Amino acid sequence: MENINKLFIKNMVCYRCKIVVGRIMKMNNIETNHIELGEVELTNPIDEQQLNLIKNELEEVGFELIDNKRSKLIEQVKTLIIQLIHQENSELKVNLSDYLSEKTNLDYKYISNLFSEMEGQTIEKYFIHQKIEKVKELMVYDELSLSEIAFQLNYSSVAHLSAQFKKITGLTPSVFKQLNKHNRKSIDKI
Structure with missing residues (x-):
């Protein structure tokens, strides 16, 4: 199982988006170093279980995790x-x-x-x-x-x-x- 320390998020295009993503991270006790448009750098790596939880919560508010390089x-x-x-x-x-x-x-x-x-x-x-x-x-x-x-x-x-x-x-x-x-x-x- 791979630990993830950076997330790439589709549809994260404005300041309010950064706030919403920050709140989702905070509600799930996931610390971040910084949140930029389309990208979240995590303080500590998360596992697949945490990733799936975050993925579902992000999708509920219209965001999508991106997992391929292209x-x-x-x-x-x-x-x-x-x-x-x-x-x-x-x-x-x-x-x-x-x-x-x-x-x-x-x-x-x-x-x-x-x-x-x-x-x-x-x-x-x-x-x-x-x-x-x-x-x-x-x-x-x-x-x-x-x-x-x-x-x-x-x-x-x-x-x-x-x-x-x-x-x-x-x-x-x-x-x-x-x-x-x-x-x-x-x-x-x-």
């Missing part, structure tokens, strides 16, 4: 993109392929092919969808102009942002803003 890599890529867009805006000026290669220590072509195979969409498409969700969020907050949003998310122009927004949502940014029903998706549904 799936772990895909979740790592998604987490890196989510963090890049939703938390590290200033880093958006880097080349995405270089950024992912550097962070995973893997060739981008390998990552890209695996992502497309397992997710049924390209990394670039996933990245664009995440950016559009961030645009929606910023528009709903109504604190920045479309021009400021375009700059913050490293779009070459407002026209480029608007074209991409319309292609993904079917609406122009101005029509989206006028609608009272803001059709935002949760990050893990993209």
Whole structure:
């Protein structure tokens, strides 16, 4: 029987997710060194019995333990993109392929092919969808102009942002803003 000291968790994409996972660990008397998006480092290894208990509790709240290397890599890529867009805006000026290669220590072509195979969409498409969700969020907050949003998310122009927004949502940014029903998706549904 193998002792486990690190867990990889699918659908763990926001700060609230980290809190929920932390509470599950605490309720089961499992100490953690740190909890990051998609990953929990345990202070002490757990056995298969504890792992199954945690697995069931995580599934009850919409999370899933990942146990193979390919799936772990895909979740790592998604987490890196989510963090890049939703938390590290200033880093958006880097080349995405270089950024992912550097962070995973893997060739981008390998990552890209695996992502497309397992997710049924390209990394670039996933990245664009995440950016559009961030645009929606910023528009709903109504604190920045479309021009400021375009700059913050490293779009070459407002026209480029608007074209991409319309292609993904079917609406122009101005029509989206006028609608009272803001059709935002949760990050893990993209």
